[in-house]
Amino acid sequence: MVAVLLQLKLAHLAASFRQGNAWVIVSLVISLLSATSIAGAIFSLGFFATSNQDLTYFYLIGGPLFILAWWVLALFLGGTDPTLDPEALSPYPIRRRDLMLGQGLASLLGVGGIFSLFTLLAAISSTFSSAASALLYLLSATLALVLAVLGARVLSLATLPLRARSNLKALASLALFALLIFTGPLTILISRGLASIWEQLTTVLEVIKWTPLGAPWGLVLEAQRGNQLLAWALAGLSLAYAALLWLIWDRLTKYTMERVGALIPSSTSSDRQSGLGLLGLLPDGPRWAVAARVLNLLGKDSRANLNIFAIPLLFLLILAMNSGTGLIQVDLGDQEINQGFQAVNGIFMLVGFLPGFAGYIYSYLVPYENTAFSLHVLSPLRGIDDRLGRVYAMCLIYLPLFLLGDTVFCLTLGILPLLGPILLTSLGAFLAGLGLGAWTDTLFSMPVAPPGSSPWATPQYPDGMAKTMFRGFLSLIPMALSLPGVISLTVASFVGEGSLIWAWGGACLSLLLGAGLLTLGVRLGAAHYDRNQALMLQRVAAFSS
Amino acid sequence: MTDASASPLPPHTKPENPVSRPPALDIRGLTKAFDQQLAVDNLHLAVPAGSFYGLVGRNGAGKTTTLSMATGMLKPTAGQALIAGSDIWTQPLEAKRKVGVLPDGVHLFQTLTGQQLITYAGRLQGLDKATVAQRTADLLEAMDLTAAAGKKVADYSAGMTKKIALACAMIHAPQLLVLDEPFEAVDPVSASNIQDILKAFVAGGGTVILSSHVMDLVQRLCDHVAIMDAGRLLAAGTVDQVRAGGSLEDRFVELVGGRVVSEGISWLQSSSN
Numbered sequence: 001m002v003a004v005l006l007q008l009k010l011a012h013l014a015a016s017f018r019q020g021n022a023w024v025i026v027s028l029v030i031s032l033l034s035a036t037s038i039a040g041a042i043f044s045l046g047f048f049a050t051s052n053q054d055l056t057y058f059y060l061i062g063g064p065l066f067i068l069a070w071w072v073l074a075l076f077l078g079g080t081d082p083t084l085d086p087e088a089l090s091p092y093p094i095r096r097r098d099l100m101l102g103q104g105l106a107s108l109l110g111v112g113g114i115f116s117l118f119t120l121l122a123a124i125s126s127t128f129s130s131a132a133s134a135l136l137y138l139l140s141a142t143l144a145l146v147l148a149v150l151g152a153r154v155l156s157l158a159t160l161p162l163r164a165r166s167n168l169k170a171l172a173s174l175a176l177f178a179l180l181i182f183t184g185p186l187t188i189l190i191s192r193g194l195a196s197i198w199e200q201l202t203t204v205l206e207v208i209k210w211t212p213l214g215a216p217w218g219l220v221l222e223a224q225r226g227n228q229l230l231a232w233a234l235a236g237l238s239l240a241y242a243a244l245l246w247l248i249w250d251r252l253t254k255y256t257m258e259r260v261g262a263l264i265p266s267s268t269s270s271d272r273q274s275g276l277g278l279l280g281l282l283p284d285g286p287r288w289a290v291a292a293r294v295l296n297l298l299g300k301d302s303r304a305n306l307n308i309f310a311i312p313l314l315f316l317l318i319l320a321m322n323s324g325t326g327l328i329q330v331d332l333g334d335q336e337i338n339q340g341f342q343a344v345n346g347i348f349m350l351v352g353f354l355p356g357f358a359g360y361i362y363s364y365l366v367p368y369e370n371t372a373f374s375l376h377v378l379s380p381l382r383g384i385d386d387r388l389g390r391v392y393a394m395c396l397i398y399l400p401l402f403l404l405g406d407t408v409f410c411l412t413l414g415i416l417p418l419l420g421p422i423l424l425t426s427l428g429a430f431l432a433g434l435g436l437g438a439w440t441d442t443l444f445s446m447p448v449a450p451p452g453s454s455p456w457a458t459p460q461y462p463d464g465m466a467k468t469m470f471r472g473f474l475s476l477i478p479m480a481l482s483l484p485g486v487i488s489l490t491v492a493s494f495v496g497e498g499s500l501i502w503a504w505g506g507a508c509l510s511l512l513l514g515a516g517l518l519t520l521g522v523r524l525g526a527a528h529y530d531r532n533q534a535l536m537l538q539r540v541a542a543f544s545s
Numbered sequence: 546m547t548d549a550s551a552s553p554l555p556p557h558t559k560p561e562n563p564v565s566r567p568p569a570l571d572i573r574g575l576t577k578a579f580d581q582q583l584a585v586d587n588l589h590l591a592v593p594a595g596s597f598y599g600l601v602g603r604n605g606a607g608k609t610t611t612l613s614m615a616t617g618m619l620k621p622t623a624g625q626a627l628i629a630g631s632d633i634w635t636q637p638l639e640a641k642r643k644v645g646v647l648p649d650g651v652h653l654f655q656t657l658t659g660q661q662l663i664t665y666a667g668r669l670q671g672l673d674k675a676t677v678a679q680r681t682a683d684l685l686e687a688m689d690l691t692a693a694a695g696k697k698v699a700d701y702s703a704g705m706t707k708k709i710a711l712a713c714a715m716i717h718a719p720q721l722l723v724l725d726e727p728f729e730a731v732d733p734v735s736a737s738n739i740q741d742i743l744k745a746f747v748a749g750g751g752t753v754i755l756s757s758h759v760m761d762l763v764q765r766l767c768d769h770v771a772i773m774d775a776g777r778l779l780a781a782g783t784v785d786q787v788r789a790g791g792s793l794e795d796r797f798v799e800l801v802g803g804r805v806v807s808e809g810i811s812w813l814q815s816s817s818n
């Protein structure tokens with residue numbers, strides 16, 4: 001039965017390659033190249049880690065991070081791959097032990113599994129001094145992988161009731177998103193933290209060695225230090241942790257399979273709403289109705305509201321990038337900070353990249369709607385009303401964010417005289433992004449996870465990567481249109497307030513270009529919508545399958 | 546709503562001479578090919594105004610493809626579809642004002658409540674706020690969804706989802722209702738209520754086309770029927786004409802074929818093995 005389950009998982013994986021599209025292969029090659037390059041870096045680190053101290057750091061920092069990565073990802077991504085979901089398999093007479101074994105082994109099939117095997121194998125370079133160490137390393141790595149998989153399964157099942165609650169699920173998505181956006185600054189902070197406790201670090205690591213995160217790595221470390229007895233004690237401890245995790249997983253699987261369907265969230269009185277919401281607040285007419293409904297989607301759909309949440313996070317990130325190194329270390333009087341901001345990069349990110357990115361989110365709206373978009377197609381709705389209704393919604397939600405973000409940014413960095421040009425250039429890039437989205441959305445649809453699924457579920461579409469790359473290329477257009485504003489703002493911030501007139505001039509030009517692209521994009525999009533709305537529906541309907 | 550058994554829609558005035566009205570739906574040579582494979586093959590069908598028309602066929606017969614092409618959801622490879630005289634592909638706004646559609650297997654806007662969804666459908670039709678509010682209340686009551694009006698559509702059961710989608714199709718009081726599998730997953734009480742609403746709609750001069758696998762339902766509810774198989778029309782006319790004295794089911798099996806006569810599967814006869 002375990003073999004059958006593995007075959008099922010493999011068949012699911014292979015199905016994505018059978019659609020005859022070269023982009024699937026390209027995606028796989030890129031993933032493999034990434035895995036290889038990271039594995040190469042680990043190989044080098046292991047190879048040069050020769051002293052006892054180096055090996056301690058190598059095993060007891062990298063090793064626990066490897067296991068922790070599995071566990072944290074299981075917390076956030078649990079349930080995104082339903083291939084061997086215990087709830088789905090509960091009607092079949094499968095022994096629990098077989099199901100668990102199948103699930104455990106199947107979690108190694110796929111990009112995550114391949115990536116893990118690559119990195120674990122690469123780290124064997126740390127044991128090149130002796131064959132015995134290499135053999136012991138293989139035992140350590142196997143135990144580490146077992147603990148990583150078991151812990152991930154336990155956390156995934158234990159948090160199932162929490163993930164079934166849409167509010168908590170959305171919160172977890174936002175937390176993961178924030179984590180991803182702040183990976184850079186967090187890495188810097190962690191490095192600084194480690195540097196500050198470097199003296200005490202060895203003591204901390206010696207404690208980690210006794211935890212489930214560190215025990216398997218302590219085994220190979222102690223063996224290399226010559227403490228054979230301690231090494232085998234840690235091996236025993238790793239096995240005990242594995243047995244305990246298996247036991248908990250077994251109990252949780254039994255509990256889940258006995259309560260199939262019970263975890264489907266049921267609405268409570270607090271979920272119920274009275275009234276029409278924004279449909280009752282915004283003016284009459286189809287155009288405003290579309291705006292109200294799109295605002296509802298952006299606010300309440302966990303796939304869509306990540307895009308809104310991204311804006312304040314990206315503002316913080318740009319602030320962090322332009323206030324020296326590290327996260328939010330802003331000092332109003334610090335001359336260096338102002339100089340940092342004067343970097344072209346910072347200005348471009350603020351007034352070109354961020355608003356351009358936000359505006360082009362327009363192109364995801366119809367794909368998020370999926371076949372619910374059929375209500376538009378079946379109605380006597382003019383293309384111009386569909387396109388402008390979406391523009392209104394995007395403006396209503398994003399413009400206040402930019403007004404607030406840019407103002408806080410300028411206040412924080414003491415560059416208030418530049419606020420006007422910054423706002424105008426941002427608006428120009430945002431409008432350009434909207435215009436581009438309003439048009440390109442009618443020509444091709446970006447693949448997204450279908451309604452009701454996790455925002456992190458991987459959409460299985462053969463040309464998804466091609467579209468994503470093309471989207472990346474197109475999103476350069478609004479950024480390019482912001483260049484007059486970016487250049488004049490850069491000059492103004494270097495030269496001083498005397499050149500403010502140029503900043504205003506450049507900003508106005510960017511705004512005009514953005515408004516022009518918006519007008520053109522909406523008109524072209526509306527005309528294309530009127531002719532091809534059925535094709536648009538068929539394209540997004542393919543994302544349901 | 547004053548009478549629960551009546552249509553929640555404004556009553557249509559039944560014309561003196563229905564023959565003078567153009568067909569509610571006039572399909573002329575509709576064809577759809579997917580990757581060289583014909584799903585619908587040169588289909589001609591005229592649905593008389595004021596009729597209750599059933600469209601039946603096996604799975605994959607082309608019913609949904611035909612209805613999708615006839616209502617503007619799927620571009621045909623060739624052919625025309627006229628709704629009360631307006632071509633759905635060359636005069637889409639005019640044609641879509643005349644038709645309400647319940648498509649099968651599509652998502653709804655899940656983050657809206659039931660009340661908001663019907664209201665949204667009404668606003669997309671260009672109806673004013675007051676009219677939409679009145680009709681939404683009537684439709685919610687008729688569909689027995691008043692208590693669930695404030696609940697998100699994502700939390701609706703399959704039957705409730707079908708009913709709310711049907712309400713969306715009716716909000717603008719169309720001349721023609723095109724319903725793809727309208728009773729699938731709907732409980733018997735709700736199904737009876739919906740059938741009453743549809744009968745009243747037809748009695749008032751409206752036209753209903755429904756697709757279904759359930760022959761008994763079609764025979765009981767419809768006055769006209771068309772049988773499709775492999776993208777082609779095998780028979781069309783009044784139910785009495787098509788069934789030719791027998792039951793509709795027997796006639797369907799006779800026309801479509803594929804019936805397998807067997808004494809069952811031997812290994813399925815006993816559960817002891």
